[in-house]
Amino acid sequence: xxxxxxxxxxxxxxxxxxxxxxxxxxxxxxxxxxxxxxxxxxxxxxxxxxxxxxxxxxxxxxxxxxxxxxxxxxxxxxxxxxxxxxxxxxxxxxxxxxxxxxxxxxxxxxxxxxxxxxxxxxxxxxxxxxxxxxxxxxxxxxxxxxxxxxxxxxxxxxxxxxxxxxxxxxxxxxxxxxxxxxxxxxxxxxxxxxxxxxxxxxxxxxxxxxxxxxxxxxxxxxxxxxxxxxxxxxxxxxxxxxxxxxxxxxxxxxxxxxxxxxxxxxxxxxxxxxxxxxxxxxxxxxxxxxxxxxxxxxxxxxxxxxxxxxxx
Numbered sequence: 275x276x277x278x279x280x281x282x283x284x285x286x287x288x289x290x291x292x293x294x295x296x297x298x299x300x301x302x303x304x305x306x307x308x309x310x311x312x313x314x315x316x317x318x319x320x321x322x323x324x325x326x327x328x329x330x331x332x333x334x335x336x337x338x339x340x341x342x343x344x345x346x347x348x349x350x351x352x353x354x355x356x357x358x359x360x361x362x363x364x365x366x367x368x369x370x371x372x373x374x375x376x377x378x379x380x381x382x383x384x385x386x387x388x389x390x391x392x393x394x395x396x397x398x399x400x401x402x403x404x405x406x407x408x409x410x411x412x413x414x415x416x417x418x419x420x421x422x423x424x425x426x427x428x429x430x431x432x433x434x435x436x437x438x439x440x441x442x443x444x445x446x447x448x449x450x451x452x453x454x455x456x457x458x459x460x461x462x463x464x465x466x467x468x469x470x471x472x473x474x475x476x477x478x479x480x481x482x483x484x485x486x487x488x489x490x491x492x493x494x495x496x497x498x499x500x501x502x503x504x505x506x507x508x509x510x511x512x513x514x515x516x517x518x519x520x521x522x523x524x525x526x527x528x529x530x531x532x533x534x535x536x537x538x539x540x541x542x543x544x545x546x547x548x549x550x551x552x553x554x555x556x557x558x559x560x561x562x563x564x565x566x567x568x569x570x571x572x573x574x575x576x577x578x579x580x581x582x583x584x585x586x
Contacts, residue, residue: 324349324358331365336374343369343380350387359388363400370407375416382411382422389429401434405443412450413515417459424451424465431472444473445505449512452494453528458521495534503538510535510545517552525563529553533570537577550574 323345330342346362349355369381385404389396396404404426411423427447434440451473454466467486474483479501485493499506513535516528532549539546553574556567 324355324362328362328365331362331369336377339369339372339377340374340380343377343384346384347380347387350384353391356388356391359384367400367403367407370404370411375419378411379416379418379422382419382426386422386426386429389426389433396430396434398435398437398439401430401437401440402443404430405440405447409443409446409450412447412454417457417462420454420457420462421459421465424454424462424469427469428465428472431469431476434476436476441477444476445502446508446512447473448498449509452491452498452531453513453516453519453524455491456523456527458523495531499535499538506535506539507543507545510539510549514548514552517556522560522563525559526566529556529563529566529570533574536574 327342327345327349330338331346333339333342346359350359366381366385369377372378372381408423408427408430411419412427414420414423431444448470451466451470454462455470457463457466467489471483471486474486482494482497482501485491485497498509502509510532513528513531516524517532519525519528532553536546536549550571553567553571556564558564559567
């Protein structure tokens with residue numbers, strides 16, 4: 275009947291678990307449900323399937339969560355289902371913190387698909403939670419999660435009303451996006467470029483938006499640090515970990531960024547000492563990197579010439 279799931283599909287989805295939190299031996303029998311999802315009329319059967327999926331998203335069985343997410347990704351490709359999936363936001367936000375990489379990847383994909391149609395406006399409270407959940411993923415060791423998290427950030431900037439409460443989180447994204455714009459993985463680099471453009475446009479920073487559009491990354495540090503002097507210390511702390519990046523270009527980029535930042539900081543700022551100490555400690559790196567670190571440190575000392583540097 276209209277509004278219900280076809281019998282084979284419903285039977286596959288509705289099988290109970292054996293014991294709390296366990297994966298029953300019949301879990302793979304859920305697969306037929308996914309094999310017919312693309313054949314269903316989303317307007318007719320989507321709501322019923324979505325209701326069943328929502329139950330399995332909270333399952334303690336990892337395999338059932340993965341299967342439910344796989345179905346959700348299929349449904350999310352249809353514009354007719356986008357608004358209905360809004361009710362699953364809380365469950366999906368929880369899954370972004372799952373230890374299962376596959377589950378996080380599918381969750382990001384479902385979010386991206388829903389927001390891409392631009393028919394759902396994300397509320398400020400939900401956007402805040404989503405930004406908090408995305409931030410750790412921007413530097414995740416899995417490049418696929420990095421890429422998808424940045425693409426979702428871009429979509430979120432397009433689907434969220436500008437709010438002052440969101441701005442602090444957007445500011446915190448700028449430095450990770452800048453460094454990953456230079457990532458050796460081309461897909462991550464392209465996603466970073468797109469996310470950085472979305473952040474600049476959200477903040478209405480036209481000059482930053484222009485340099486991203488014209489692909490002039492070498493202008494980014496001076497532009498950012500000149501425009502937002504109140505957060506220089508914060509940006510420095512975000513850049514320092516990139517001195518330990520396995521990618522040599524990112525380590526060199528971090529040295530240059532920190533050198534520019536140091537020359538604009540007040541001598542009493544604790545981050546200034548952190549910069550000098552970090553550069554001093556880079557003697558064990560490759561000759562090209564360690565020489566750049568020492569040259570940068572020398573320039574910082576020469577430019578500032580205060581008693582603060584006498585002990586270096």
